[in-house]
Structures are given as C-alpha cells and as structure tokens.
Amino acid sequence: xxxxxTVSLPDGKTLSMEDGSTVLAVAERIGxxxxxxxLAGRVDGKLVDLRTPLRTDCGIEIVTARDPEGGNVIxxxxxxxxxxxxxxxxxxxxxxxxxxxHSEKFQYDFLVDRPFTPEDLERIEKEMQSIIAEKAPxxxxxxxxxxxxxxxxxxxxxLKLSRLDDxxxxxxxxxxxxxxxxxxxxxxHVQRSDQIGAATLLEVSGTYFRGDERGxxxxxxxxxxxxxxxxxxxxxxxxxxxxxxxxxxxGVALGLFQLDPAISPGSPFYLPKGVALxxxxxxxxxxxxxxxxxxxxxxxxxxxxxxxxxxxHHDKFYDDMYWFAGAxxxxxxxxxxxxxxxxCHLFEIGKRxxxxxxxxxxxxxxxxxxxxxxxxxxxxxxxxxxxDDAHIYCEPDxxxxxxxxxxxxVREVYDKLGLEGVEMAVSTRSxxxxxxxxxxxxxxxxxxxxxxxxxxxxxIKEGEAAFYAPKVEADFRDVLGRAWTLGTVQIDxxxxxxxxxxxxxRDGELHQPAMLHRAVLGxxxxxxxxxxxxxxxxxxxxxxxxxxxVLPISEKQSEYARAVQGRxxxxxxxxxxxxxxxxxxxxxxxxxRQKIPLSLVVGEQEASNxxxxxxxxxxxDKIPVMxxxxxxxxxxxxxxxxxxxxxx
RNA sequence: GCUGGCGUAGCUCAACUGGUAGAGCAUCGGAUUUGUAAUCCGAAGGUUAAGGGUUCGAGUCCCCUCGCCAGCUCCA
Numbered sequence: 136x137x138x139x140x141t142v143s144l145p146d147g148k149t150l151s152m153e154d155g156s157t158v159l160a161v162a163e164r165i166g167x168x169x170x171x172x173x174l175a176g177r178v179d180g181k182l183v184d185l186r187t188p189l190r191t192d193c194g195i196e197i198v199t200a201r202d203p204e205g206g207n208v209i210x211x212x213x214x215x216x217x218x219x220x221x222x223x224x225x226x227x228x229x230x231x232x233x234x235x236x237h238s239e240k241f242q243y244d245f246l247v248d249r250p251f252t253p254e255d256l257e258r259i260e261k262e263m264q265s266i267i268a269e270k271a272p273x274x275x276x277x278x279x280x281x282x283x284x285x286x287x288x289x290x291x292x293x294l295k296l297s298r299l300d301d302x303x304x305x306x307x308x309x310x311x312x313x314x315x316x317x318x319x320x321x322x323x324h325v326q327r328s329d330q331i332g333a334a335t336l337l338e339v340s341g342t343y344f345r346g347d348e349r350g351x352x353x354x355x356x357x358x359x360x361x362x363x364x365x366x367x368x369x370x371x372x373x374x375x376x377x378x379x380x381x382x383x384x385x386g387v388a389l390g391l392f393q394l395d396p397a398i399s400p401g402s403p404f405y406l407p408k409g410v411a412l413x414x415x416x417x418x419x420x421x422x423x424x425x426x427x428x429x430x431x432x433x434x435x436x437x438x439x440x441x442x443x444x445x446x447x448h449h450d451k452f453y454d455d456m457y458w459f460a461g462a463x464x465x466x467x468x469x470x471x472x473x474x475x476x477x478x479c480h481l482f483e484i485g486k487r488x489x490x491x492x493x494x495x496x497x498x499x500x501x502x503x504x505x506x507x508x509x510x511x512x513x514x515x516x517x518x519x520x521x522x523d524d525a526h527i528y529c530e531p532d533x534x535x536x537x538x539x540x541x542x543x544x545v546r547e548v549y550d551k552l553g554l555e556g557v558e559m560a561v562s563t564r565s566x567x568x569x570x571x572x573x574x575x576x577x578x579x580x581x582x583x584x585x586x587x588x589x590x591x592x593x594x595i596k597e598g599e600a601a602f603y604a605p606k607v608e609a610d611f612r613d614v615l616g617r618a619w620t621l622g623t624v625q626i627d628x629x630x631x632x633x634x635x636x637x638x639x640x641r642d643g644e645l646h647q648p649a650m651l652h653r654a655v656l657g658x659x660x661x662x663x664x665x666x667x668x669x670x671x672x673x674x675x676x677x678x679x680x681x682x683x684x685v686l687p688i689s690e691k692q693s694e695y696a697r698a699v700q701g702r703x704x705x706x707x708x709x710x711x712x713x714x715x716x717x718x719x720x721x722x723x724x725x726x727x728r729q730k731i732p733l734s735l736v737v738g739e740q741e742a743s744n745x746x747x748x749x750x751x752x753x754x755x756d757k758i759p760v761m762x763x764x765x766x767x768x769x770x771x772x773x774x775x776x777x778x779x780x781x782x783x
Numbered sequence: 784g785c786u787g788g789c790g791u792a793g794c795u796c797a798a799c800u801g802g803u804a805g806a807g808c809a810u811c812g813g814a815u816u817u818g819u820a821a822u823c824c825g826a827a828g829g830u831u832a833a834g835g836g837u838u839c840g841a842g843u844c845c846c847c848u849c850g851c852c853a854g855c856u857c858c859a
Binding site: 319321338341388686734 | 784857
C-alpha cells in the first residue's frame, strides 16, 4: 500500500509522494502559502478536485485564484453555497442541479411552490454571506449508488434521485458536503467556503427540469463569485459597460435604425445613417470581390417549393421558412431563406465546363426566416437579414485553394475593420448528416489543414456541423471578452448531389463539382450589432455614417461653412453641418455624442483665409489649422483607402 | 412557443400603503452671435402598450391581448 508515486511540477522539479496522496498534499509539500491558496489541481492537464487521490505518476499544476480555472472552481462552490442558503431559508425547496458556465456566472435550479422575489434574493444572498463567514470546509466522498440513493431519499430530494439515475453504471459517484448541505457533484471545490471572496446574485428566471417543457417548472437563480471583491467589482463594471454599449440603445441614439416589434418583429427599420453603415459594409465587400474572383448575381425572392424539396430545406427547414399559396392551384411558394438553392439551380441551367470553374457567385439579397418569437433579439437574431453570401463551384482538387483564399479575405476584411484576435473553430459532423462518412472525413481534414496553413488558432467543435456540411467559423472576441461567430466557410456534402450538378471535365466526361458556402461578415444585421457593441459606435472614418461635421462659430460663417461642406460632399464624403444658434462648446459636445470622427470648426479667421480648424473625436489635442485643399486631399485618401482615422 | 421579470412623453427615468401623471434631454418659439464637451427664457408634448374588470376613485389591484428583457439538450 505504501508505494510511492512521482509527481512532476511545472518548473520541472519532481516530488516523491505516497500513493493516494492528494493534490492538496502536494501543495502542502511545496509550501504552506501555496497550500492555503489551493483551489484545485490540474493533473496531466485535466482539472481535478484537490482531494482526489493520486494513483499514478503524473504532472501536476496547482490551481489558485490566479489561474482562470480558479474562478470557475470558486463559482462552482458558490453555487453549492447558494443552494445551501436556499435550503436553509426554504426547507421545502427541492434542489435540482447547478452549473458554473463559461460566462463567469453560476446558476442553480430549484423546485419551489412560488417564484422567488427580489426580496428573496436579498435574503438568500445574505444567508450566503454568513455561510461563507462560517469557513465551512468542503468534503468529498465517494459513495456507491445505494448509499447515494438512501442519502437523497432521506433528504426528500426527488429531482436529485432522478439525476442520480442518469449516471451510467460503472461511473464513480461522488458527493460534496459543507456544513449540513450535501450535493451530488464531481467537483472540483474549494477547501473552505471563505475562499469564495465575493459573491452576489444577479437574476432569477424560470426553467424546466431537464429543459423539457412538459416537465416540472423550476426556478433558476443566477449569481457570480470571485476570489476578491475587486474582481467582482470589475465584473460588474464590465456588465455595466456592455449594457451601455448595447446596440439596441446605441443604434437608436445614433439614429441608425429603429425597431418596432409590434409592427414587424425581428426586422430593423434602417434610417439614412444606418443605411450608410450597411451600404458601407456591402460596398467594402463588393469592392474586394473582383480581386478574389467573385461575381455578383441576383436570384428571385420567391421560389416554388419544388426548389426547396430538391435542396432538402422543405424537409429539414420547413418550420423556419415562410410559405405562401401561389396563384395557381396547389402552387406553394417559399420565401428565400438562404441563397444556395437558387444558386445551384442557376448552375444547373447551363452546360458547365471545367474551363469556367471555379464559379464564384455572390449575392447580398435579403433573406427571411421564421425564427421563433422568443429567440428574437435586436439585430443579433432577426427574421429579415442579408449576408455577404457566396457559393463556389469548383473541381474537387481546387477546394483547398478556395479555402485558403477565404482565409486571406477574412484577414483582409477584419484588419480593415480593426477586429483582432480572431480564432477559427472547425465543426465536425453530427449524428444527422447527409452524404458519405469518407467524404466528410476528407472535407474535415481539408478545413483543419487550411486553418493551420493560414496561421489561425484552430479549435474543434465535435458534432456541431450543419447536416449538409462541415464548417469553419471565424470566432471573434470583442473588447468585453464576448465571443461571436462572424465569417464561415462550409464544404457542402449534399447539395451538388441532390441537384445532380455536373460539369464537363478535361476528359470530356461529366463530373460532380465541389461546392463551398462562405460569408466573411456573415449576417450584416448581426455584424452591425456586434460591431456597434465592439466599437461603442466609434466607427472607422471610412465607415462612419457622418464622417465630418462643419461647425460654424456664429451665423456669420454660415456661408463659408456651407461652402466647406459642399466641397467635401463633392468628393463623396458624408458631411454634416451644425448651423444652430448654439455655443461652439455645445456643438462639439453634440458632435462627440454623435461619434463623428472629425469636426471642422470655422470662425472668422478660417473664413477669411480658406482654412478650417480640425478636431478629432475623443481627442483634446490641438491640431493646427489646415488649408481646405490639403485637408480635402487627406480626407479623400483616408476614406478611399479605408483608414481608421481621418488624418492618418 | 414555454418559464420568470417587465411595459409611464421621441429618449432616460420619477409618482408613499389605490387619491390632481412629473423631471432632464430631444422638439418648437424667442433672446443670445458664441473659439474646442452643457447660454437663458418660454411653449408644446400622455387614452400610463391595447382591451376588459374591481373600486367613490386605478399608472398602482385582477383578467386578457400585444410587445420587451433574461433564460430554456449539454450532466450530478
């Protein structure tokens, strides 16, 4: 029994420990300070509870609050503390299960006879504070199924008994206890409750047991916890900043769009400034298309359902589309929800030769999808949208080159937009897929290799692909650390076959082309929402709805100010003017609030010598007065070369 | 769709346990003619989301419709 195992530490040192020692014991051997700070361990890269006995030689890292995983351990423990607090205050409540999710929140579901009120949350939070102050140690126990069953039966925790039954035979069953509260749990957990430095409850919402609408209705409480009050404060500040940047608020404040869900749910009404932004993005992509070999096409908005039967959408996507009865008897029309069926049909209309491949067809048409009402959110989830969509038909051996070109375009576009830190995620086939498994293996491999060639970080999302294609998603993390999917490229395994697409090859025989779907910005609506929140409305100069505003100091300079505006407008710049009888200070304040990149102050001096006094957004730095000729040339260059700032 | 929380002026928000619907910004009018982030005065703006009910009296309580927000396979 007293065999020794060897554990190696991150710094290369090794320790000889008794077989069955815990992570905590290792930390204690290293030093008392580290032992005190220990929250969990990483054994051969895998997160484990600090009480788990070590049975074999292994590499160990000690997880403390400094480790990002440490926060998750703290939140996972705070979740138990919250459930404990609820049980103390509401002894009849049944516990279901909790979770520390990826967004720095934790949650726990309860079966109670009435919904929790905000006052209840305050009481629960207070109770949590006293549990934390009790410095209750967390204990881990391995139990067998019968013990666990007896335990939760004794506590009248029926939901928990049901959860227990979900655990497959042969799997180790562990429970964690602190004070009198015991829960079925894998861990890992903190040593004592006071390692939860700061915790607060955020909101309550309803949910269902196992997400099943027919099952019991539960109450879910959300909270968050950190190792220190300072971190909690920073988190709350981040939430507040996100709230301020909410595109629904900023979009309306900047006069970009209006939403009227009562009149058209899930569809934006774009105002002129919003259209400037929308068109600016479309024109940007459109301008790059010749370089990347794309041609734009336009296909109908309504198709007979025959088309969607061929594409498979009538079968797999029916409820997500809008359908109409046509004028002819039995005619069913489907509103365009995606461009690909129309593109495939267009491909098959002509006789295609290998000489014209790759065919790269792009389309910016508006699409309509019947999204469930509860899922609609601002511009991020809408029923009416457009994509910078394109489909590529090529010979199979041309696929890797096309995927490489996609990544080049993604990089160019995101760079100009100032989007950094994009990661790629390859989704592999799910249980339900069309086509041959061997073809999928090849396609998945092509995508992974292309991501690596392009030098992006590559993650794998097992089983997350759409039924017809493995895909790569460009995941972008915004300034607040939230991840969003932007562009995507997919290799279609189904549609060329379903449409019977053929081209004449070099050998004179008919062959089936490979087909790619790709979008760089993805949905323009979603992109605009994300971009508003990322930039806070501070758009790059080339994209700003109003690029320049002219600010005459008094009405005496009106005429000159209009001349300045006219001259810049002649160069296709978007230029406003503020001729109101307000102070200069007020006009500048307004220009700042409207996030206009450049203000041009014109007073008596400027008017008399043909100059302007430039003022950059968010900058107090003095800029010397500039002559109109020089300024005009500079602004035109900044706009056409798509620079971030006007005077770069 | 379902669960919970909500819905007051164009926007942001007030209105004690049911007792005369208010403020700031925006808008309009007037004064002011301003040199780098808030000039002054005044006016107008509401069927309190729609409908129904309880009450002497409803923004407030109840019912219903519409809409918004958060969440809704992913595990103890």
